[in-house]
Amino acid sequence: MSLNKEKHQSPHHVVIVGGGFAGLEAALKLGKAPVKVTLVDKRNFHLFQPLLYQVATGSLSPGDIASPLRGVVAEQKNTHVLMGEVVDIDPEQKKLFLRDNELDYDTLIMATGVSQNYFGNDWSEKAPGLKTVEDALEVRRRIFASFEAAEKESDLEKRKALLTFAIVGAGPTGVELAGALAELAHTKLREEYRSVDTREAQIYLIQSGERILPTFKPALSAKAKLELEKLGVTVLTKTRVSNIENNIVTVRSGETTQDIPAHTILWGAGVKASAVSQAISNRTGAKLDRAGRVFVNEDLTVPGYPNIFVIGDLANFSHQGDSPVPGVAPAAMQEGDYVATLIKKRLKNQTLPPFHYTDYGSLAVIGRNQAVVQYRKIRFSGFPAWIAWLFIHIFYMIEFDNQLIVMIQWAWSYFTGQGGARLITEKGSNKNNEGDGRYTPLVTSKSSAEA
Structure with missing residues (x-):
């Protein structure tokens, strides 16, 4: 069942997948634009990943570095937040398929990030990484x-x-x-x-x-x-x-x-792109690098699809210098800012020069x-x-x-020399009902300091 019963309704519908640094920055910069924004993420919160190691060593609690997405964009009346997992896209019909529903879009921004790369080895349980x-x-x-x-x-x-x-x-x-x-x-x-x-x-x-x-x-x-x-x-x-x-x-x-x-x-x-990059490649013909990141144009669009942007760690932007733009928060936020500005320009039949990363x-x-x-x-x-x-x-x-x-x-x-959250929690305390050892999405609120 589609969440949008009538396609091509005004205003212009921008769907953003991923509430990390890139996706959230794009959503925030579109807050006052004459568009409808739908922000989709598997989680209901933005996570400040650079400080995850402090959660891992007991210096901080998860709630200290997580911000509920609905709270962050609460004052943006044009922005709708959905918890959902993307499974496929149809660029010809301008549809985004979630695990339990689908969305129509006019412009799509994919910013789903990366996960750990074990280079073909089955070591994820033996040596966990730090991404979530x-x-x-x-x-x-x-x-x-x-x-x-x-x-x-x-x-x-x-x-x-x-x-x-x-x-x-x-x-x-x-x-x-x-x-x-x-x-x-x-x-x-x-x-x-x-x-x-x-x-x-x-x-x-x-x-x-x-x-x-x-x-x-x-x-x-x-x-x-x-x-x-x-x-x-x-x-x-x-x-x-x-x-x-x-x-x-x-x-x-x-x-x-x-x-x-x-x-x-x-x-x-090492890291590898999220699985959604393969869906993008399958549906658009976009090329992927060895880590699964999508090679994008100079304006961060997918080749042949000017209404589909790929930003953040999911993108391989290799048009500046000898190596791709690094997968760091400032780069992701710059890309989110650029894409939001370009969308607003396009609504006025204007454009922007190619994206340029400023290394801070x-x-x-x-x-x-x-x-x-x-x-x-x-x-x-x-x-x-x-x-x-x-x-x-x-x-x-x-x-x-x-x-x-x-x-x-x-x-x-x-x-x-004191403080922190040195709690030992049971590994299975957040497992889902299937008992496969995976965790269900963590729901955070400002009243809860610890997951």
Whole structure:
């Protein structure tokens, strides 16, 4: 059954799929436009993914970094929010098919993002990533359950394995997770356990490339590696994971193979586009890159379909420089802004120049008072970079109450070394009725701080 009984009704109908940085930015910029906007997402909230690792390490609660979509666009009378999952499109009939209904559209914006890429290996249960709230809660459960099990374990070898953590992939997510985990084990938890010294925890950061933070300049990568090692992290570069089985990570460096017993294995080594990219390719003939992202035109449209836009992490925009626009929040928001402006221009029979990405730099936090920042030719690290990281992340959060809550949490933790949400939740507590181990969509509200 269609949600739009009469097609081509005025005003112009813009359907946006995905409430992440790109899709939500487009929806917000169309709030006062003479169009009807329908925002579709599998979840009812926008998630500030850059801080998921802090949920995973117990520094923040899920509600601190999630904003209900209906609340964000509540004042936009032209915007309708739907919870739904896209299964197919018909670009000729201008129809979008959801799992339980369908929508007609005049303009379609696809911004469904990416998921973890295990490169053909069945390791998702053995080494969860950090893309969703459920991922973060599962990682948090595994981390703190390992400390609890170690507290009761008398066998020294088993205790050592319980206190060994392996993180695969040393991009910003892997580096930030390794730093947070090291600080947690070596400082925040050391006075809370009686039978085990949490400072005995070993954290391995495994990177297949020559250096960590490969998108940063070599000097900043080296600085980040040095600071991680000061925190007690063992950084393994030029090292590939060949197998994960029975709480053992098998790695290979050159001709040398090593087994690392680790009860907590976490993944941050790659991403792939959401499954909807294949539907776009099948229906439009659009080409996909190796990660499944859609190659788009200079105006972010799908080749041959000027009324279908693909933005954010789902898009491969390769018209500027030697590499695609990076999958970071500022890039996604710029694309959302551009598409919304172009739609408004088209309604006036006008157009815009091709999309141009402005690089506002890259940054990654390593630990307390330590971060690295690069912006064009400007590069710095240490405490000034850490302050910059704090304020930039606060700036990009969607709602003021999230900004305020996170600032208070960070300040309290900084000055007291306490706080956070170190809860161990049952893995199956949010399973659906089929019992397949998957979580049902998390419904958040501002009255609930914890999922």
